Amino acid sequence: MTKNKMHFGVLILALAAIVVWAAYGMFHAGRDEKSHSVSVIVNNSNSDRWISLRQGLEQAAKDYNMDLNYVSTGELNSPEEELALAQRELENGAEGVILQMVSSDVDLKEWAEVKEKAAIILLETDIKTEGICTYVGPDNRALGLALGEAVKQELGENMKGKKIGILSGNQRQLSMQQRLQGLLEVFESAGAEVVWNMDNKELQERKEKQQSGMPEAADAIVALGNDETERIIDDLWGEEYGGTPCLLYGVGCSEKAVYYLDKGMIHALVVPNEFNMGYQSMESMADALRYHLAGVENSLTGYLVVDRENLYDADNQKVLFPIVQ
Numbered sequence: 001m002t003k004n005k006m007h008f009g010v011l012i013l014a015l016a017a018i019v020v021w022a023a024y025g026m027f028h029a030g031r032d033e034k035s036h037s038v039s040v041i042v043n044n045s046n047s048d049r050w051i052s053l054r055q056g057l058e059q060a061a062k063d064y065n066m067d068l069n070y071v072s073t074g075e076l077n078s079p080e081e082e083l084a085l086a087q088r089e090l091e092n093g094a095e096g097v098i099l100q101m102v103s104s105d106v107d108l109k110e111w112a113e114v115k116e117k118a119a120i121i122l123l124e125t126d127i128k129t130e131g132i133c134t135y136v137g138p139d140n141r142a143l144g145l146a147l148g149e150a151v152k153q154e155l156g157e158n159m160k161g162k163k164i165g166i167l168s169g170n171q172r173q174l175s176m177q178q179r180l181q182g183l184l185e186v187f188e189s190a191g192a193e194v195v196w197n198m199d200n201k202e203l204q205e206r207k208e209k210q211q212s213g214m215p216e217a218a219d220a221i222v223a224l225g226n227d228e229t230e231r232i233i234d235d236l237w238g239e240e241y242g243g244t245p246c247l248l249y250g251v252g253c254s255e256k257a258v259y260y261l262d263k264g265m266i267h268a269l270v271v272p273n274e275f276n277m278g279y280q281s282m283e284s285m286a287d288a289l290r291y292h293l294a295g296v297e298n299s300l301t302g303y304l305v306v307d308r309e310n311l312y313d314a315d316n317q318k319v320l321f322p323i324v325q
Contacts, residue, residue, distance in 0.1 A: 037093050041073065064283065148190075150305055217246075222249045253320070
């Protein structure tokens, strides 16, 4: 009887070992633990606005044993220029490319060739034929709505008679189009009047014509991107604006934008969580390359609405100035 029990115990242990081995094999099926080379391409890569993003990328690259190449770029003016950079990175051995599209209107055939050779993840802005590549970034329409609500909170639910100026950024990007859509929805429902709306092209034309200040006085000026938020203070507001009291709002995450908020020059700031955007994009890339996935799910990375009253709240400070472990 004891001998039979012993045989039965051995059989149970053997079956358990088989189950564990099979489960391990299923879980790790297709998994590749080796390090992979990933290149990151963003517009004007050395800008302060990318500090948190880069910290997130580097932290995830460390956690997932990925080789990160953060490509040095200046001002990227065309999707063709960006495509050439991506192709160069592939030639240099990149297996994945994480990039911020300078324009959402791209030649999908050319990018399809890149996608056949490497995994692609898009940062901050998608392309117009959505779903072609994995997207990691904020819900940009919701971000625009939040920015509009911040303005409405100060000027009142009924904004009839209130004049608004908008710096709408790079409207070639789907992200900026979606932010503008959300912002205009709030202003339209509240009855505000948008007295001017300038994208980057119009701003450049004014600069070339040596026109300073704003085309018309406004009760509030709203900027949809970090660079535009900084330009409100640096180039477009001050004595040349006539000294008219004006509330300033923007989207931003750079130290300069936060400094302007702290000094009271900007009334409220919507801050995308760019550390998470960097971390999750690299995490998604690791999944795509190690598990040989055809595609991974999109990730929405969130944002904060920050003003001088809550700027130093602990949770907000963690997003504004993440501490990398």
